[in-house]
Amino acid sequence: MRLIDKLIIHCSYTPPSQDIGVETIRRWHTAPRFNDATGTYMFKGAKYSSTEALPAEARMLGNGNGWTDIGYHFVITRGARVEVGRSVVIPGAHTKGHNKHSIGICMVGGMDPDTRHPATNFTHLQQTALQALCKRLVLDYPITSIKGHKHYAPDRECPCFDVQLDHLLAFSGMGDGCER
Numbered sequence: 001m002r003l004i005d006k007l008i009i010h011c012s013y014t015p016p017s018q019d020i021g022v023e024t025i026r027r028w029h030t031a032p033r034f035n036d037a038t039g040t041y042m043f044k045g046a047k048y049s050s051t052e053a054l055p056a057e058a059r060m061l062g063n064g065n066g067w068t069d070i071g072y073h074f075v076i077t078r079g080a081r082v083e084v085g086r087s088v089v090i091p092g093a094h095t096k097g098h099n100k101h102s103i104g105i106c107m108v109g110g111m112d113p114d115t116r117h118p119a120t121n122f123t124h125l126q127q128t129a130l131q132a133l134c135k136r137l138v139l140d141y142p143i144t145s146i147k148g149h150k151h152y153a154p155d156r157e158c159p160c161f162d163v164q165l166d167h168l169l170a171f172s173g174m175g176d177g178c179e180r
């Protein structure tokens with residue numbers, strides 16, 4: 001089992017009306033990715049030389065990231081359902097340079113439907129579900145930090161809210177500044 005000592009929170013950057021979950025995000029992350037430079041596709045971690053070479057089911061998926069699986073370990077839907085994504089025993093694909101020892105959690109939402117800019121529009125139930133999930137994971141793994149993606153990638157507005165919320169800390173039993 002890999003060492004897991006970080007929780008990293010993300011958002012799906014979708015408008016509130018779009019109630020997606022693991023199934024949809026998995027499709028986005030595993031759908032073929034076209035490489036302009038080489039003219040090839042990546043699909044589920046394998047390379048294909050042309051559209052025709054792709055498996056039939058891949059051609060219907062549209063463009064995606066070409067990954068082997070969804071990048072996140074957990075997704076919290078608008079209805080606060082905690083869905084399991086990638087198995088926690090396998091490193092995720094969510095935070096460049098920090099996947100090896102972390103668990104990636106995605107909150108569905110985060111985009112203003114009118115401006116299409118980042119917006120903190122998560123439901124109260126989603127916040128509560130995030131707290132409960134963090135609390136559980138802190139008990140299960142030697143977690144030393146809970147931070148948002150933007151802490152590691154300051155140019156990104158992900159997850160568009162400050163993860164170091166007092167109540168999140170209180171729930172997870174961790175001290176100031178999310179570090180211990």
Ligand SMILES: [Zn+2]
Pocket residue numbers: 009010011094149150158159
């Ligand atoms: Zn993110």
